[in-house]
Each structure stands twice: as C-alpha cells, then as structure tokens.
Amino acid sequence: MxxxxxxxxxxxxxxxxxxxxxxxxxxxxxxxxxxxxxxxxxxxxxxxxxxxxxxxxxxxxxxxxxxxxxxxxxxxxxxxxxxxxxxxxxxxxxxxxxxxxxxxxxxxxxxxxxxxxxxxxxxxxxxxxxxxxxxxxxxxxxDKPLESYFQVIAIILYLIAGILIFSEVTGKNPTGLLTALGAVSAIIILVFKDTILGFVASVQVSSNDMVRVGDWIEMPKYGADGNVLTINLSTVKVQNFDKTVTTIPTYALISDSFKNYRTMQKSGGRRIKRALNIKIGTIRFLTQDEIEDLKRIKLLKSYIIERQLEINNYNQTHVDDPTMLVNGRRITNIGLFREYIKRYLLNNSNIHKQFHLMVRHLQPNEHGLPLEIYAFTNTVDWIKYEGIMADIFDHILAVVPYFHLELHELPSATDIYHLIATQNKKV
Structure with a gap:
C-alpha cells in the first residue's frame, strides 16, 4: 500500500x-x-x-x-x-x-x-x-399518533449527532457543549416552543384518547370539518368533506374546543334535530267534523278514539258549561299533528327505536311556534342519513295542510305582488 x-x-x-x-x-x-x-x-x-x-x-x-x-x-x-x-x-x-x-x-x-x-x-x-x-x-x-413520538426520537437523534459532530470537529469533550446548552436552555425552550407544546399535546391526546387517525372532527375556529389524516408532533391534518385539507396545530386540540363524531359513528345512530315553524294564528281547537275526518288517518284513528273517550269522561264530570270551548279539554290541531309525527317516526323503519324520540315545542318567537323533531336514524352513513331526513320532512311538510295548519315563512316578491294586485282590484 x-x-x-x-x-x-x-x-x-x-x-x-x-x-x-x-x-x-x-x-x-x-x-x-x-x-x-x-x-x-x-x-x-x-x-x-x-x-x-x-x-x-x-x-x-x-x-x-x-x-x-x-x-x-x-x-x-x-x-x-x-x-x-x-x-x-x-x-x-x-x-x-x-x-x-x-x-x-x-x-x-x-x-x-x-x-x-x-x-x-x-x-x-x-x-x-x-x-x-x-x-x-x-x-x-x-389510530394512534405514533408519528409524534417518532418525530421526538428523530429530534433527539439529531441533537446527539450534532453534539458528536461538534466534539469530533473541535476535539473537545461533549460535556462542555452540554454545559453550554444548559446555560442557554431558556433560549432553546423559546426556539422549540411549538415542538415542546406539540409533544405535550400529542401525549395528552393519545393518553386521553381524544383524537385518532380517521376520526371525523369539527373545529370551526380553523375551518376544519372532516376526517383526520395524520397526527404528528406539530400539526394535525384534516381532510374536509369538500376535499380540501386543513392543518391544525397539535396543541390546539387541548387548548381549544372541537367536536369529535367518533362516538356517534360507533353508536349506530345519527341525530335528527330540526324544527318546523308553525304559524301561531292557525293553531286552534278542531270541530267534531274535522276530528271525524282525521280519523281516516290510519296512524291516528286509535289515538283519536282513545283521546276523545278520555276527554268526554273528563268534561262530563268537571265542566258545567260545555258549550264554551275554553271550558274543559279539547283536541287541538297542533296536538294531533304532533302525535301524528311521533307515530309516523315510530313506524319508520329507518328510525332508531332505542334512542330518544320526541316531537316538542320550542319557545315561540317572531317566526311562529317551532315544532322540533328530535330522533335518531339507524345509520351513520352521511348520504343515507341525509336521504332519510329528507324523506321524513318531505312527508311532514306535505301533511301540514291536512291538520288545518300553516307554516310560517317570510313573504316573497310574488306574495307582495299578488297583495298589491288584489288591493287594486278592490279599489
């Protein structure tokens, strides 16, 4: 050689x-x-x-x-x-x-x-x-955020490699460099603040099982509404349903509020919570002829017969002047409509029968009386869920006139035009 x-x-x-x-x-x-x-x-x-x-x-x-x-x-x-x-x-x-x-x-x-x-x-x-x-x-x-932990390991490896390279080039003992690093630890913490916060957040997210890869989360502050793609040391990537990707700082998951739909997806049912605004001026007692006509509705027939018997027995023993409708108890169109919706939902094969199901009044306001449907579908699939909910409200909206009720809506340009035309004809 x-x-x-x-x-x-x-x-x-x-x-x-x-x-x-x-x-x-x-x-x-x-x-x-x-x-x-x-x-x-x-x-x-x-x-x-x-x-x-x-x-x-x-x-x-x-x-x-x-x-x-x-x-x-x-x-x-x-x-x-x-x-x-x-x-x-x-x-x-x-x-x-x-x-x-x-x-x-x-x-x-x-x-x-x-x-x-x-x-x-x-x-x-x-x-x-x-x-x-x-x-x-x-x-x-x-579904565990392993990326975060291995990024920390990579950073530690890079730091060790940097110390060894410094020691090799300068010929000095690595302990001297470590001592110097201890003196400037405050600066290091400041420089790596986001990394440290991200690591702490990753540990808390993992240990508390707050978010997993594949979870559907909603975080309006960052415009995120979709499935989690990755969770790493500094960021969480969420693919929104419009196929865009939102990047959220990992530490924001523990410092800010967000909604995780994982438990809903595991439950097997997804909530329907939507209200119809009933025009208050159309709410009234039903006449006997109207009640008889509504008995033709299969879902209501047994209820009306039972309800009428109960009301008649009460009025005979507690009402002195039954000719005054206010005295005693009467069947209202809104009451029958509410019972019809409830029975319709109970007979719908797409509604989950083990979860809450109710049709309730909300606080009346300038838009009328909100009649809210609160129920759960027996599927969590988004497309099927929207189809089921649309079918239910298609039917409910169509049967409103049968109960002599009207929905509240703001007047359109066509309504105003017909009103003016009617007034002109009268003049």
Missing part, C-alpha cells in the same frame, strides 16, 4: 512539474488530486453497493410474504447500511494511503468520522421509522 501510494504521488508530482508548477504548488496540487481520487474511489464503491448489492437484496426480499422487509426498503434501511461499508473501509485505509501526510490523514479522518456519525444517525432513524410502520400495521396502533 505504501509503495502504491508513493508511485501515484511520484507520478502526479512529476506530471505537475512538467507543466510548470512550482515544487510547493505541485506538492499541494498533487495532494488535493490524491484526496479527490480517494473520495471518488469511495463514492464508486458506495455506488456499486447500492446499485448491485441492493438490487439483489431487494429482489430477494420482495419474494417473501412478510411485510417487515418491505418496511425496511421503504425507510431506506439498506441504503443507509450500504453507506457504512465504504466509510469503515476508508477509516481503516486512511493511515495506509496517506502515509507521510499526517495533516491530511487527520483532516480526512475527521471528515470520514463526521460522515460515519451522519450515516449511523440516519440508519438508526430509519430503523425507528421501520418499527413505527410495523406498529401501524397492527390493528391496535392504527
């Missing part, structure tokens, strides 16, 4: 001297040339390992049925592994190649050591990320 190095050096030195280089310039130029040749040889070896050995290994691995080797390839474990062999060979060959050049040997050795530290760091990181992918392939961990 010494003879080969001397021969190459002598050849380059004499060649440079022939082209008019001074003795010192030829010496330095030849040394640089020798370094370039050395690193080119190392790069060539690295290239051969990656292109030949890796191709053979990858073909062998892809034939296997296990997914672990696929994760190794995906995270470039083999690629970083092949970088180590040329660097280790270079580390061993440096003293032999640059015999008689102690300064060059020292500088080149430091460069190789730094490259070794970087290669080992990336190799360890890729192994950790392979482990993360293996965990993600298990059903138990599919």
């Amino acid at each position: 010494e003879h080969l190095q001397s021969t190459i050096y002598a050849f380059g030195y004499n060649l440079l001297k022939q082209y008019g280089f001074s003795t010192q310039a030829a010496h330095y130029s030849n040394t640089i040339l020798l370094l370039v040749v050395f690193f080119m040889v190392m790069y060539g070896l690295d290239f051969l390992l990656r292109k030949i050995v890796m191709l053979i290994v990858i073909k062998t691995i892809r034939r296997s049925k296990t997914r672990i080797d696929d994760f190794l390839i995906h995270n470039n474990v083999l690629k970083y592994l092949t970088h180590l062999l040329p660097l280790i060979l270079a580390k061993q060959a440096l003293p032999l190649i640059f015999t008689g050049f102690p300064n060059i040997t020292q500088i080149t050795s430091k460069i190789v050591d730094v490259l070794l530290i970087i290669a080992v760091t990336f190799l360890i990181k890729s192994l950790f990320y392979t482990f993360k992918d293996i965990l993600h392939s298990r059903k138990r961990f599919t």
Whole structure:
C-alpha cells in the first residue's frame, strides 16, 4: 500500500512539474488530486453497493410474504447500511494511503468520522421509522399518533449527532457543549416552543384518547370539518368533506374546543334535530267534523278514539258549561299533528327505536311556534342519513295542510305582488 501510494504521488508530482508548477504548488496540487481520487474511489464503491448489492437484496426480499422487509426498503434501511461499508473501509485505509501526510490523514479522518456519525444517525432513524410502520400495521396502533413520538426520537437523534459532530470537529469533550446548552436552555425552550407544546399535546391526546387517525372532527375556529389524516408532533391534518385539507396545530386540540363524531359513528345512530315553524294564528281547537275526518288517518284513528273517550269522561264530570270551548279539554290541531309525527317516526323503519324520540315545542318567537323533531336514524352513513331526513320532512311538510295548519315563512316578491294586485282590484 505504501509503495502504491508513493508511485501515484511520484507520478502526479512529476506530471505537475512538467507543466510548470512550482515544487510547493505541485506538492499541494498533487495532494488535493490524491484526496479527490480517494473520495471518488469511495463514492464508486458506495455506488456499486447500492446499485448491485441492493438490487439483489431487494429482489430477494420482495419474494417473501412478510411485510417487515418491505418496511425496511421503504425507510431506506439498506441504503443507509450500504453507506457504512465504504466509510469503515476508508477509516481503516486512511493511515495506509496517506502515509507521510499526517495533516491530511487527520483532516480526512475527521471528515470520514463526521460522515460515519451522519450515516449511523440516519440508519438508526430509519430503523425507528421501520418499527413505527410495523406498529401501524397492527390493528391496535392504527389510530394512534405514533408519528409524534417518532418525530421526538428523530429530534433527539439529531441533537446527539450534532453534539458528536461538534466534539469530533473541535476535539473537545461533549460535556462542555452540554454545559453550554444548559446555560442557554431558556433560549432553546423559546426556539422549540411549538415542538415542546406539540409533544405535550400529542401525549395528552393519545393518553386521553381524544383524537385518532380517521376520526371525523369539527373545529370551526380553523375551518376544519372532516376526517383526520395524520397526527404528528406539530400539526394535525384534516381532510374536509369538500376535499380540501386543513392543518391544525397539535396543541390546539387541548387548548381549544372541537367536536369529535367518533362516538356517534360507533353508536349506530345519527341525530335528527330540526324544527318546523308553525304559524301561531292557525293553531286552534278542531270541530267534531274535522276530528271525524282525521280519523281516516290510519296512524291516528286509535289515538283519536282513545283521546276523545278520555276527554268526554273528563268534561262530563268537571265542566258545567260545555258549550264554551275554553271550558274543559279539547283536541287541538297542533296536538294531533304532533302525535301524528311521533307515530309516523315510530313506524319508520329507518328510525332508531332505542334512542330518544320526541316531537316538542320550542319557545315561540317572531317566526311562529317551532315544532322540533328530535330522533335518531339507524345509520351513520352521511348520504343515507341525509336521504332519510329528507324523506321524513318531505312527508311532514306535505301533511301540514291536512291538520288545518300553516307554516310560517317570510313573504316573497310574488306574495307582495299578488297583495298589491288584489288591493287594486278592490279599489
């Protein structure tokens, strides 16, 4: 090896001297040339390992049925592994190649050591990320924010690598750097504030099971309404239902309010909570003829008969003057309408019978009397849910006139036009 190095050096030195280089310039130029040749040889070896050995290994691995080797390839474990062999060979060959050049040997050795530290760091990181992918392939961990934890591990690896590189380049003990870092810890905390907050939030989100990958969450403050794609150290990505993606700071999940629909999806039922505004002026007692006519409605027939019997018995014993409608008890159109909706929902096969079901009055306002339907469908599928709710309200809106009721709505331009036309005709 010494003879080969001397021969190459002598050849380059004499060649440079022939082209008019001074003795010192030829010496330095030849040394640089020798370094370039050395690193080119190392790069060539690295290239051969990656292109030949890796191709053979990858073909062998892809034939296997296990997914672990696929994760190794995906995270470039083999690629970083092949970088180590040329660097280790270079580390061993440096003293032999640059015999008689102690300064060059020292500088080149430091460069190789730094490259070794970087290669080992990336190799360890890729192994950790392979482990993360293996965990993600298990059903138990599919919805856990593993990305956040492994990002913290990557940051720690980078910090350790940075300290080792600093120690290697300066030749100082790493403890000195750690002492200096302790002195500027306040600045570090300030610089990495979002990272620290994100890590704390990730731990709390995971430990309290607040959000999982795949959950449908709604966070109006950030315009998020969709499924969680990823949860990492700094951000949570949500794909909205309009196919846009909203990015939310991870720590916002514990500092702000949001809605998670996971329990609704697991329950098997989704809530319908919608009101009809009944015009208050149309609410009244029903006449006997109107009651008889409404008995023709199958869902109400038994209820009306039972209700009339109950009311008649009460009025006979408690009412002195039954001719005054206000005295005693009477059947109202809004009461029958409310009972009809309730029975209609109970007989609807798409309504969940184990959850709350009611038709209730809300506080009357300038828009009339809100009559709210509160029930649950027996499916959580969004498209089916909207279809079921639309079918229910299509029917309810259509039967309102049968109960001699009207819905409140603001007058349209057509209404005003007909009103003016009617007034003009009268004049």
